[in-house]
Amino acid sequence: MTYNLTVSPDFAPDHISGWYFFNTWLQRQLDTGIHLELYDCFDEQRKDIKADKFDLIYANPYDASMLVRELGFTAIARPAGKSDETVIAVNADSAFQTVEDLATGSRVATTDDPDVHTMGMIMLESADLDKSNVELSEQASYIVVAKKLLNGDAEAGFFLKEAYDELSDLIRSKMRVLVSSQISVVHHSLLVGPRMADQVPALQHCLLSMQDTEKGKGVLESMDFDGWEPMDSEQTEFMIDLIDTLID
Template identity: 30%
Template structure:
């Protein structure tokens, strides 16, 4: 192997299956003949700031982070999971009516995630104005769930993948008041300038994993159908959600 690169993955993904991401890291190392260092981080804001500080050449990023990396560090998106989109569920405890007191307390993981911005678009659909509500940023999606279940907040903005990973018993204690179906926001792999000359090669390896027995086993472990190419055009429309310039 000729050089050493650094790989970072959104903590919301490593929290679900960190072993699978180590397998992807090894898979890419062998096919690129590169030493790639991967060390998971457990806080999404810390992980984002580490990448923005420099020293990373490959990332698997949530939509908001991907926009920041492309804008501030000249990363380029290359591949995204096939058929998977970031959506937001507006949840409440099961059987409870929409709160009549104001402000309504809404739990949200962070104001630096697309899940939050998508959640704001749901309020009008249930008869609430943004000015009727007060967001409580609790740090991650599981803490959103806890805040709603415990009664600390009446409502919550929950990541769709978090909901899908809940047990039937936990889901039965909650209700979905509304949800987005935009199919616009998504996680994606991005490469930095130091790896730009091999971007097409990395993209080809990722997008062909489903056709390789070893790659397919890793995808199945991570519950991905595969990866498909993506370009900057696929991210530009998200700027309107987060108020960033394209």
């Protein structure tokens, strides 16, 4: 049987090859076929997820709720030492020094990354701003969000902090962070679907020992991971409840 794996589209383009290396490594560890399918946008991926196309998903925290509570997936691991934080940035020459300086009618560049967009909107609330009084424009990637700021086409932009930090030194030197979230318990997770449930013990074992071999360590480096940490149902439910609270 061949299983299907997909990855939340918000990883940096530099790590595309890393996920292919991971997929090859995983097939050899489990001695089973796994097909990797990557997407450019969340909506298209979500349609295929709901159509029951995938068995293994590296998911953003926003989608974890749907996967666990509606589709019967189980979170088994998370990347070690990584959390999903959001930053709001402006052009380095901007007069804005804090989020509260942003005014009604401000143009805000965002992406279709659901948890980052949600967190960014929550952080705007301190300036009494919401979707009714700012001009939101959805961009294809964080690089395009940065271009909007640099070209003066937006006053502020939302970024996944990890994606912001991976922008080139030149681009980051032309921007400035107004605020960064500090939630720490919100993160991407690797989730296993019902068809692959019998593989969970073997899957967890090989993931948690991945950094112990030269080959596994090399694959982790190509993904920009230090390793994996186990996740249990209590941790998963806590994160999902927090995300659901933020969205509501």
